[in-house]
Amino acid sequence: xxxxxxxxxxxxxxxxxxxxxxxxxxxxxxxxxxxxxxxxxxxxxxxxxxxxxxxxxxxxxxxxxxxxxxxxxxxxxxxxxxxxxxxxxxxxxxxxxxxxxxxxxxxxxxxxxxxxxxxxxxxxxxxxxxxxxxxxxxxxxxxxxxxx
Amino acid sequence: xxxxxxxxxxxxxxxxxxxxxxxxxxxxxxxxxxxxxxxxxxxxxxxxxxxxxxxxxxxxxxxxxxxxxxxxxxxxxxxxxxxxxxxxxxxxxxxxxxxxxxxxxxxxxxxxxxxxxxxxxxxxxxxxxxxxxxxxxxxxxxxxxxxx
DNA sequence: CCAATATCAGTTAAACTGAAATCC
DNA sequence: CGGATTTCAGTTGAACTGATATTG
Numbered sequence: 001x002x003x004x005x006x007x008x009x010x011x012x013x014x015x016x017x018x019x020x021x022x023x024x025x026x027x028x029x030x031x032x033x034x035x036x037x038x039x040x041x042x043x044x045x046x047x048x049x050x051x052x053x054x055x056x057x058x059x060x061x062x063x064x065x066x067x068x069x070x071x072x073x074x075x076x077x078x079x080x081x082x083x084x085x086x087x088x089x090x091x092x093x094x095x096x097x098x099x100x101x102x103x104x105x106x107x108x109x110x111x112x113x114x115x116x117x118x119x120x121x122x123x124x125x126x127x128x129x130x131x132x133x134x135x136x137x138x139x140x141x142x143x144x145x146x147x148x
Numbered sequence: 149x150x151x152x153x154x155x156x157x158x159x160x161x162x163x164x165x166x167x168x169x170x171x172x173x174x175x176x177x178x179x180x181x182x183x184x185x186x187x188x189x190x191x192x193x194x195x196x197x198x199x200x201x202x203x204x205x206x207x208x209x210x211x212x213x214x215x216x217x218x219x220x221x222x223x224x225x226x227x228x229x230x231x232x233x234x235x236x237x238x239x240x241x242x243x244x245x246x247x248x249x250x251x252x253x254x255x256x257x258x259x260x261x262x263x264x265x266x267x268x269x270x271x272x273x274x275x276x277x278x279x280x281x282x283x284x285x286x287x288x289x290x291x292x293x294x295x296x
Numbered sequence: 297c298c299a300a301t302a303t304c305a306g307t308t309a310a311a312c313t314g315a316a317a318t319c320c
Numbered sequence: 321c322g323g324a325t326t327t328c329a330g331t332t333g334a335a336c337t338g339a340t341a342t343t344g
Contacts, residue, residue, distance in 0.1 A: 001208045004192035006257065011276070012170035012264045014283045019167030021290050022160035036310095044152035055325060060149040064312060069327055091319045091325045109154065116160045118296045122289040123282060128159070131282050134275060135162045141270040142169050184334095203301065212336060217303055239301045239343045300344080307337070313330080320324075 018119065025115045030108065034078075038063060038071045040112070043080060043105040046097035053092040080104050166267065173263045178256065182226075186211060186219045188260070191228060191253040194245035201240040228252050 007013045027037055041061050046052060049060075054072065058065040072095055075081040080101030086092035097105070120128050155161045175185055189209050194200060197208075202220065206213040220243055223229040228249030234240035245253070268276050 001204070002197075003208065004189070004196040006192040006196050006253075007189060008284070008287075010257075010260050010264055011280045011283060012167070012174070012260070012267055014280075014287045015163065016167035016171050018283065018287055018290065019160070019164035023164050025296050026160070041152070041155060044154040048152040048154050049150075053325080056149070060151065065325080066313085066327070066329095067311075089320065089325090093326070105154075109158075112158050112160070115296070116158055119160055119290070120286060122285045127282060131279070132159045132162075134271060134279050135159060135166065136156070137270045138166055138268060139156075139162045142166065142267070201301080213301080214303070214305095214337085215335070237301090237344065241302065298344100301342080302340105303342105304340080305338085308335085310332100310334090312332075314328100315330100316326105316328080318325080318327105320322105 022115060022119050025118070026112055029111045029115070034074070035108075038067070039075055039080075040105070040108045042068075042071055042075065042095075043097060043101055043108070046081065046095065047102060047105055051094050051096040053086065053094055055092070057095065075101070078104075170263060170267050173266070174260055177259045177263070182222070183256075186215070187223055187228075188253070188256045190216075190219055190223065190243075191245060191249055191256070194229065194243065195250060195253055199242050199244040201234065201242055203240070205243065223249070226252075 023037065026040075030036055030040065038061070041063075042057055045057060045060055052060070054068045055065060057063070057072075058068045061068075063071070072081060072083060076083055080098060082096050082098055083093050084096075086094050120131070123131060171185065174188075178184055178188065186209070189211070190205055193205060193208055200208070202216045203213060205211070205220075206216045209216075211219070220229060220231060224231055228246060230244050230246055231241050232244075234242050268279070271279060
């Protein structure tokens with residue numbers, strides 16, 4: 001049964017549906033390890049930018065501070081990150097990724113790549129590159145003033 | 149503060165973020181009328197394909213039957229759709245859009261178009277057409293076998 | 297008796313809110 | 321004391337589950 005053409009004509013609807021499917025597929029894979037998307041996002045932030053205090057993770061990833069605490073809890077329990085108090089400011093908790101966390105992240109990125117390849121399979125390599133460029137430009141525009 | 153490049157390299161991540169933003173922006177506009185995205189989706193299905201029984205709406209839109217009932221409730225209360233029992237099978241409830249519903253849908257589509265234009269503003273018309281074509285191909289591929 | 301439909305009440309996972317405790 | 325940080329407990333909205341009543 002087909003979806004309403006009135007909706008499909010809105011490119012943002014199609015875009016949103018694809019995004020939802022992509023998230024669901026990756027989420028499903030992460031669940032087999034007891035992880036969710038936020039766990040991967042936190043690991044990626046730590047791997048890319050080095051240690052963060054939890055507040056920084058919250059604002060970088062746009063995740064609520066109270067949820068950061070819970071995500072870090074499970075990552076610590078799994079040995080993927082370490083928590084230690086900032087000696088200079090003992091309110092702050094610095095979080096860092098462990099070697100085990102880096103290797104875990106590598107596996108997760110591989111899974112995410114597989115999901116992406118499955119989703120983008122209808123496009124050939126040069127189309128994929130073109131799509132990627134356009135998506136990034138649109139994405140950069142989201143935070144620009146006057147876009148809504 | 150930047151997002152992790154490890155995530156941005158996954159085009160599906162960017163895609164998902166854009167979709168989420170688009171949904172949030174439209175959702176915000178619909179909320180001023182006391183509506184949500186599902187209300188618009190139901191109106192679009194009725195306008196495009198004619199009357200449905202609720203079960204058909206559920207399977208077409210991939211919305212749970214129990215939620216269809218609630219969505220229809222508020223649309224009926226607003227005079228946008230009509231419910232009437234199917235005389236041939238009194239278990240079934242046929243739902244149809246009213247003239248008021250059609251005019252409401254027209255306004256909602258206009259709002260959705262504005263949101264889309266804001267999101268896709270970084271692209272010129274031919275780029276937008278190219279993006280649209282690629283997104284539709286990817287979307288069609290989602291339901292094909294072997295894509296995951 | 298079994299299957300389908302609509303509907304209601306309850307559950308679950310996710311994002312958010314508010315408040316407390318600690319520290320600068 | 322005011323403000324920042326973490327954390328806990330509770331709330332809210334969305335999607336899903338299960339059960340019931342009705343009808344074919």
